[in-house]
Amino acid sequence: xxxxxxxxxxxxxxxxxxxxxxxxxxxxxxxxxxxxxxxxxxxxxxxxxxxxxxxxxxxxxxxxxxxxxxxxxxxxxxxxxxxxxxxxxxxxxxxxxxxxxxxxxxxxxxxxxxxxxxxxxxxxxxxxxxxxxxxxxxxxxxxxxxxxxxxxxxxxxxxxxxxxxxxxxxxxxxxxxxxxxxxxxxxxxxxxxxxxxxxxxxxxxxxxxxxxxxxxxxxxxxxxxxxxxxxxxxxxxxxxxxxxxxxxxxxxxxxxxxxxxxxxxxxxxxxxxxxxxxxxxxxxxxxxxxxxxxxxxxxxxxxxxxxxxxxxxxxxxxxxxxxxxxxxxxxxxxxxxxxxxxxxxxxxxxxxxxxxxxxxxxxxxxxxxxxxxxxx
Amino acid sequence: xxxxxxxxxxxxxxxxxxxxxxxxxxxxxxxxxxxxxxxxxxxxxxxxxxxxxxxxxxxxxxxxxxxxxxxxxxxxxxxxxxxxxxxxxxxxxxxxxxxxxxxxxxxxxxxxxxxxxxxxxxxxxxxxxxxxxxxxxxxxxxxxxxxxxxxxxxxxxxxxxxxxxxxxxxxxxxxxxxxxxxxxxxxxxxxxxxxxxxxxxxxxxxxxxxxxxxxxxxxxxxxxxxxxxxxxxxxxxxxxxx
Numbered sequence: 016x017x018x019x020x021x022x023x024x025x026x027x028x029x030x031x032x033x034x035x036x037x038x039x040x041x042x043x044x045x046x047x048x049x050x051x052x053x054x055x056x057x058x059x060x061x062x063x064x065x066x067x068x069x070x071x072x073x074x075x076x077x078x079x080x081x082x083x084x085x086x087x088x089x090x091x092x093x094x095x096x097x098x099x100x101x102x103x104x105x106x107x108x109x110x111x112x113x114x115x116x117x118x119x120x121x122x123x124x125x126x127x128x129x130x131x132x133x134x135x136x137x138x139x140x141x142x143x144x145x146x147x148x149x150x151x152x153x154x155x156x157x158x159x160x161x162x163x164x165x166x167x168x169x170x171x172x173x174x175x176x177x178x179x180x181x182x183x184x185x186x187x188x189x190x191x192x193x194x195x196x197x198x199x200x201x202x203x204x205x206x207x208x209x210x211x212x213x214x215x216x217x218x219x220x221x222x223x224x225x226x227x228x229x230x231x232x233x234x235x236x237x238x239x240x241x242x243x244x245x246x247x248x249x250x251x252x253x254x255x256x257x258x259x260x261x262x263x264x265x266x267x268x269x270x271x272x273x274x275x276x277x278x279x280x281x282x283x284x285x286x287x288x289x290x291x292x293x294x295x296x297x298x299x300x301x302x303x304x305x306x307x308x309x310x311x312x313x314x315x316x317x318x319x320x321x322x323x324x325x326x327x328x329x330x331x332x333x334x335x336x337x338x339x340x341x342x343x344x345x346x347x348x349x350x351x352x353x354x355x356x357x358x359x360x361x362x363x364x365x366x367x368x369x370x371x372x373x374x375x376x377x378x379x380x381x382x383x384x385x386x387x388x389x390x391x
Numbered sequence: 392x393x394x395x396x397x398x399x400x401x402x403x404x405x406x407x408x409x410x411x412x413x414x415x416x417x418x419x420x421x422x423x424x425x426x427x428x429x430x431x432x433x434x435x436x437x438x439x440x441x442x443x444x445x446x447x448x449x450x451x452x453x454x455x456x457x458x459x460x461x462x463x464x465x466x467x468x469x470x471x472x473x474x475x476x477x478x479x480x481x482x483x484x485x486x487x488x489x490x491x492x493x494x495x496x497x498x499x500x501x502x503x504x505x506x507x508x509x510x511x512x513x514x515x516x517x518x519x520x521x522x523x524x525x526x527x528x529x530x531x532x533x534x535x536x537x538x539x540x541x542x543x544x545x546x547x548x549x550x551x552x553x554x555x556x557x558x559x560x561x562x563x564x565x566x567x568x569x570x571x572x573x574x575x576x577x578x579x580x581x582x583x584x585x586x587x588x589x590x591x592x593x594x595x596x597x598x599x600x601x602x603x604x605x606x607x608x609x610x611x612x613x614x615x616x617x618x619x620x621x622x623x624x625x626x627x628x629x630x631x632x633x
Binding site: 017018019022271273278281282285286288289290336337340374375376377378379380382383384385386387388389390 | 392396399400403404405406407408410411412421422423424425426427428429432434436456463464465466470471472473474475477494495497498499501502505512513514515516517519520523524527
């Protein structure tokens with residue numbers, strides 16, 4: 016097997032693994048059902064919140080399509096929801112009031128009251144045992160930022176217990192919808208291409224393909240990298256595990272439309288280094304839709320965090336850019352991937368050889384004036 | 392980030408099937424180059440060796456898929472891309488891996504494709520060994536006479552360019568107004584020291600002695616030449632810049 020065939024093979028193995036890492040479709044639909052019910056409860060019927068024109072929408076990996084299985088079967092999937100009250104202005108309320116009106120409504124439902132966890136710093140959490148925990152983030156519009164328009168038009172203000180204790184000023188900012196728009200803009204072309212492929216395959220109209228069924232190499236790469244991180248930090252210093260948003264942001268920033276998952280992972284790992292996460296000597300990974308927010312804020316307070324991050328990046332580089340590339344046989348490649356991506360996922364070695372992609376040829380028609388020479 | 396790692400990112404944007412590995416001597420880039428030229432499609436497995444001294448030391452390349460016979464312009468298993476001086480000159484214009492692959496490796500592979508189809512090289516080839524090197528210098532510096540060429544190269548070897556001295560061609564003009572014009576740009580090139588010119592020079596001395604153009608070598612291996620050899624820690628086994 017030459018290098019090209021080898022990397023194609025690895026890419027297909029990773030594709031299979033990523034499918035296994037993803038939330039199963041039935042569970043995805045169940046989660047969707049669950050959060051729509053919660054949404055209905057919060058926003059409809061006799062809910063007091065109705066007057067504030069509420070909207071419940073998912074955020075984070077659930078919205079981005081980068082959810083992965085927890086490494087232990089005992090753990091639950093994370094689902095993050097925003098409970099956005101469109102017609103409530105910050106001048107009419109406070110963080111503590113916003114948090115409590117959402118909490119109160121949840122508690123009015125016997126089921127939800129039973130599932131409700133202790134109050135979180137920013138969210139209310141519903142625990143569906145052995146399935147999900149659902150974080151519900153109360154939010155209102157950030158009118159100052161929304162005026163600017165563009166990706167800011169979905170900017171929101173959220174609550175924070177710490178800020179409430181400090182006198183309930185300074186609303187924390189967030190913008191999950193804007194972030195998702197930015198994220199999808201990073202993979203727009205390939206996303207549409209895959210969607211069309213899928214529609215052709217199923218002989219369906221492109222509009223009938225639900226978005227969650229489309230998975231780009233960027234989304235797959237993030238899933239694989241997050242999994243590699245989970246396994247790496249399950250073995251040591253889990254308290255320094257880098258947060259997903261850092262991995263997602265760096266990966267999406269570096270992604271250039273690579274058409275296979277291996278190339279995407281390879282290029283991302285080659286490009287991540289100290290220089291791209293530093294600015295004026297400080298660690299800085301900016302939120303692409305809010306330049307004031309630094310996802311790596313904590314790295315500047317605790318040097319163990321960036322050290323752990325680069326420890327992990329180096330380990331991922333060893334796995335994907337070195338060890339697996341050295342293997343000639345499928346089984347050996349699989350062993351490397353298995354060791355680093357965990358054991359509780361099914362690994363199918365049967366690969367559809369028709370899926371081998373055609374390489375891009377460098378076209379050169381003009382010969383350059385070169386005359387070889389030899390000294391032997 | 393190391394210069395090789397940085398340049399590799401740019402290289403991969405155009406050649407997405409190349410992969411970088413670290414090794415004790417520096418780096419190795421391994422992978423497949425797919426080329427299409429005049430409707431002929433070919434793929435080559437190559438390995439580029441990059442020393443720790445890169446970019447002073449120019450990389451060297453070989454094919455590892457067994458497609459290009461080893462008797463087709465190879466030197467110690469590596470591609471003989473061009474004369475050492477030409478390789479140095481092309482690489483020096485832009486010291487990047489992308490320039491190296493675009494303007495040296497790919498043209499070499501194309502030459503081979505052309506050769507396979509037509510039985511000849513598109514632009515011919517240099518004579519092997521010292522003869523090819525000498526001929527190339529003569530063509531570059533527009534000099535017809537072997538001895539004159541050697542005398543000009545001696546100025547480079549001794550690092551002893553004096554523009555007001557008489558030109559070795561016997562024209563009685565000052566060097567700077569005569570053949571000196573042809574070598575001056577090399578002397579002032581700060582990167583010149585990076586090129587293993589002494590290897591070319593010693594080869595040419597031996598050739599011209601064998602051909603009885605010169606009687607002895609002592610004049611051409613002056614104290615100054617020995618001084619240069621010492622200074623660069625000349626090692627005949629070391630490759631030309633590449």
